Amino acid sequence: MPKTLTKTLTPAGTLYRGREGQWSWVAHRITGVVIFFFLLVHVLDTSLVRVSPEAYDAVIASYKNPIMGLGELGLVAAIVFHAFNGIRVILVDFWKKGPKYHRQMLWGVVGLWAVVMIAFSIRHLTHVFGG
Amino acid sequence: MATPIIETPRSGRVAPGYSRSSTSRGNFEMIAWLFMRLSGAILVVLIFVHLYVNLVAGDGISGIDFGFVAGKWADPVWQIWDLTLLWLSMLHGTNGIRVIINDYAEKNSTRMILKGVLYTATVVIVVLGTLVIFTFDPCPVIDGVAHVADYCPAP
Numbered sequence: 001m002p003k004t005l006t007k008t009l010t011p012a013g014t015l016y017r018g019r020e021g022q023w024s025w026v027a028h029r030i031t032g033v034v035i036f037f038f039l040l041v042h043v044l045d046t047s048l049v050r051v052s053p054e055a056y057d058a059v060i061a062s063y064k065n066p067i068m069g070l071g072e073l074g075l076v077a078a079i080v081f082h083a084f085n086g087i088r089v090i091l092v093d094f095w096k097k098g099p100k101y102h103r104q105m106l107w108g109v110v111g112l113w114a115v116v117m118i119a120f121s122i123r124h125l126t127h128v129f130g131g
Numbered sequence: 132m133a134t135p136i137i138e139t140p141r142s143g144r145v146a147p148g149y150s151r152s153s154t155s156r157g158n159f160e161m162i163a164w165l166f167m168r169l170s171g172a173i174l175v176v177l178i179f180v181h182l183y184v185n186l187v188a189g190d191g192i193s194g195i196d197f198g199f200v201a202g203k204w205a206d207p208v209w210q211i212w213d214l215t216l217l218w219l220s221m222l223h224g225t226n227g228i229r230v231i232i233n234d235y236a237e238k239n240s241t242r243m244i245l246k247g248v249l250y251t252a253t254v255v256i257v258v259l260g261t262l263v264i265f266t267f268d269p270c271p272v273i274d275g276v277a278h279v280a281d282y283c284p285a286p
Contacts, residue, residue: 029231036224040252043217043260046200050263052273053197053280060195072192079178086171093168120187127191 020103028085031078038075069128073121080116084109163226170223177216198280201269205282210264217260225253 048056062068088105092098098105184203186192203209228249236242270283277283 032224032227033231036228039220039224040256043256047259047263049197049200049267052271053278056197056200064193069192072186076182076186079182083175083178087175090168090172123187123191127193 020106024085024088024106024109028082028089031082031085034075034078035082066128069125072128073124076120076124077113077117080120081109081113084112163230167223167226170219174216174219174223177212177219181212181216198282201267201280201282204264204267205269214261214264217264218257221253221257221260225249 045056045059048059063072085106088102088109091105092102185195204213229246232242232245232249236245270278270280272278
């Protein structure tokens, strides 16, 4: 058997092809689940404004520490990725050339995400670590 | 050689693993798919402004307290903004989790239980959040004691 043929053989019997498409899908699912569970807690703690100003301020004060600050950074990172990748999914589905350029669009998503997160990290960590 | 007979797909016996509910759900899945894209596009705008106003502008996260929330909800624009955010994000998130449950929970009973818990949580959170936005009082009187703030009338 010629060497070139053995190299091009792909595993059969699976739809999972790896690479940018599958991994962006995995990241979209994980970030989506994380954001959803945060959202449940976010509505519950914000609802304390209806109990009393002291109850709300008490729970917010318990969030004002470096561990929660880093958690907020991670949450925003998940939201920004989910948002940009979501726009990519919309373009793949509705733009004629979307499927052709889905890989390039993922690197655009990652690049934009990095720029936004660098800017946000500076701003947010300044507040968290008392700037 | 006789011509092989190829049956119409699924005309014969279908393996039990593939036999889920046979009732037609009409266009539901297509509407759900479309809703994810429409609500997603709107949510990008709603959430990015929400994050900017709460975490970037002014004192950022350090500035968040009861007075900050009261100041925002004194403006009907932010009430409608947050109400839309609550409903769209909860429906978008609930449908996302529904799809994930359908993907990974193979037993009918497991799917039913997980989706039951999911829909219960969704209704509770959406109803609670809506009530809080509409019944919010920036200057509450609790046990006869009026809340003191510069935006509240002197007791």
